[in-house]
């Protein structure tokens with residue numbers, strides 16, 4: 424019997440998840456919750472660029488909850504704890520790429536609500552993805568298995584958002600293209616939220632590796648565009664924010680032990696004073712021994728593809744880390760499950776479409 428799955432939000436990652444679920448015999452797509460009116464009633468297969476599969480997308484939350492799914496892939500642009508608690512209490516597990524990476528970092532009242540919803544539904548919730556996710560959680564923990572001792576863990580992400588087709592996230596949520604004074608945690612609820620999820624990741628690593636962090640700091644350096652840019656039809660004007668360099672540092676007695684740094688640009692004007700550009704993610708564990716891994720996700724290292732194809736790679740990676748976790752999350756004890764306490768998540772389809780691990 425396959426796990427019955429609902430896709431909640433069908434943006435870049437949502438469609439990648441739908442394709443994966445449709446291709447997996449151990450997963451069955453039973454519904455999709457959409458926000459866009461024009462997608463309501465549209466066949467979910469069609470939304471993912473496939474043949475119709477006989478499942479219509481809906482904006483009706485009650486109808487989605489009534490499906491009695493085993494798991495909801497919760498990938499919306501803006502999150503709602505109320506919504507997730509309702510899903511969990513209804514008896515459906517949740518995997519999400521949007522938040523809930525380290526529940527113990529949440530306000531205690533929010534965590535208590537989540538745990539109560541999990542207990543009511545006999546369900547689990549797991550936040551994961553690429554970063555936050557595998558590269559800032561799973562990979563450092565996996566590499567740390569080769570360490571005798573650790574002095575510092577750093578993850579540097581270098582990305583040009585010009586290739587990320589979610590313009591709502593780039594311009595509305597992340598505020599690229601705005602004056603610098605509007606691109607601060609103080610000025611934006613979303614930037615505070617976004618900062619919070621990276622801090623959760625720092626806290627997760629610190630806790631899992633026994634860092635004894637006594638605080639997590641945030642800072643951002645903003646860089647403005649020298650000239651106008653056109654990003655998927657949206658104008659980013661000269662003088663507005665085109666670069667955001669964030670640091671989230673987990674510290675103990677003033678020393679940085681765990682750090683996530685982002686070097687984010689839109690429009691490709693890479694600041695000369697930033698570290699030499701190396702697209703992708705560089706993870707460094709300073710310790711005995713010191714280890715470094717660089718990850719770059721492309722659609723292929725063997726086939727010659729246009730750049731427009733490669734841009735999907737990060738969305739696929741993000742969505743798959745959640746989709747591949749579905750069986751483990753459905754089988755986990757009720758509660759909030761992290762990358763540090765679930766088993767290692769592997770590709771469910773592996774080299775073919777048959778699940779690599781025990782299915783249902």
Ligand SMILES: NC(=O)c1ccc[n+]([C@@H]2O[C@H](COP(=O)([O-])OP(=O)(O)OC[C@H]3O[C@@H](n4cnc5c(N)ncnc54)[C@H](OP(=O)(O)O)[C@@H]3O)[C@@H](O)[C@H]2O)c1
Pocket residue numbers: 431432433434435436437456457458459460462498499500501502520521551552553554555556588589590591592738741
């Ligand atoms: N963990 C990671 O590594 C990682 C990396 C990148 C992004 N993310 C997060 O993953 C999530 C999905 O990203 P994405 O790339 O798929 O984004 P996206 O392409 O912008 O899609 C997001 C979807 O959210 C839905 N939406 C529209 N209005 C909304 C509203 N008012 N409130 C809530 N949802 C609304 C839409 O669904 P419909 O089209 O179905 O109507 C939209 O397609 C986001 O929360 C993003 O921040 C995580």
